Amino acid sequence: MSTQSHPVPRRRSQSPGRRAAARRRALLRRVVVAVVALAAIAGLAMTPLFHHAVREIGLPLRHEDIIRQQAREKGIDPALIAAVIFAESHFRDGQHSAAGAQGLMQITPATAEDIARRSGGTQFVLDDLATPQVNISYGAYYLRSLLHRYGGNETFALAAYNGGEGNVDRWIAAARARNQALTVDAIPFAETRAYVRRVEHMQTRYRRAYRRELGL
Numbered sequence: 001m002s003t004q005s006h007p008v009p010r011r012r013s014q015s016p017g018r019r020a021a022a023r024r025r026a027l028l029r030r031v032v033v034a035v036v037a038l039a040a041i042a043g044l045a046m047t048p049l050f051h052h053a054v055r056e057i058g059l060p061l062r063h064e065d066i067i068r069q070q071a072r073e074k075g076i077d078p079a080l081i082a083a084v085i086f087a088e089s090h091f092r093d094g095q096h097s098a099a100g101a102q103g104l105m106q107i108t109p110a111t112a113e114d115i116a117r118r119s120g121g122t123q124f125v126l127d128d129l130a131t132p133q134v135n136i137s138y139g140a141y142y143l144r145s146l147l148h149r150y151g152g153n154e155t156f157a158l159a160a161y162n163g164g165e166g167n168v169d170r171w172i173a174a175a176r177a178r179n180q181a182l183t184v185d186a187i188p189f190a191e192t193r194a195y196v197r198r199v200e201h202m203q204t205r206y207r208r209a210y211r212r213e214l215g216l
Contacts (some may be wrong), residue, residue, distance in 0.1 A: 059205055060091045063104070063132045064213045067124025070140035073216075076147070078214040080154065081140055083162065083202035087195060102129040105129060115141050133186050154186055190203040 002020040028161045062084060071078035107115075109126050115138045116124035128134040143157060149165070150156035159213040160168040167189065175186050184200075187193045207216060 046117075059202075059209055060086070061206070061210050061213060062091045063136060064210070066133055068215045070136055074140045074144040076143055077142055077176045077203070077207075079141065079203045079206040079216065080199075080208075081136065082206040082210070082214065083199045084139065084143065084158075085136070085207075087199050088200050093132065103135035103139075104132060104137055105142075107133050107135060107138050109140070111142060112138055118145075154200070156182075156197055158196045159187055162195040163189055167192075 007166065036191075064082075067078050067081050067085075070076070071081055085091055085104050088101075089104050091104065093104060095104070095106065096102055097106055099108060102112075109131055111130075112124070112126065112129055115121070117142055124134075129138070143161065146157035146160050146165070147154065150160070150168075156168055156172065159171070171180060171186075171188055174180075174188075175182050180186050184193055184196050187196065210216075
């Protein structure tokens with residue numbers, strides 16, 4: 001057997017023209033893939049299901065049948081109820097606060113028992129606050145009573161929902177004594193100011209995004 005090594009054949013290098021053509025073909029393939037992908041995304045984005053899913057991520061809505069029902073019964077803007085639920089619990093059932101507030105609209109046991117007494121809910125027990133129907137019903141009842149107390153002024157009612165009626169009464173009295181305009185900016189509690197602004201902003205968004213679902 002011969003021990004002489006044989007030279008390994010070398011690949012012929014492509015000419016500059018062929019390399020350029022290969023690069024153009026590869027680039028064209030990438031462009032075609034990108035166009036197809038964008039077309040698929042655009043087609044998906046035009047479907048109602050896609051729009052609903054995107055909307056639900058940033059602006060969830062649940063129990064709209066209960067919200068519509070309670071809005072009609074209590075004479076309240078359904079978008080306001082939805083906005084309060086969003087601010088209180090982001091529509092997550094079973095929420096509990098450190099202060100003991102429960103459910104979608106974060107009703108405290110003391111407030112719930114007072115509402116049950118005033119509304120004739122003789123069979124009410126605190127565990128009922130975990131039920132969306134009861135929680136939204138009691139939350140809407142409380143909102144209605146606050147709106148009535150403050151002459152239909154949503155700013156005052158929302159401030160009281162968050163910070164308590166006693167605090168709001170004192171704020172109104174102090175503002176009037178100083179001849180100060182009773183606006184959101186005049187609320188002396190930063191947390192309550194932010195809460196009122198947030199609910200009012202979300203109320204507008206719910207009215208625009210869920211007109212059909214909320215019966216508007």
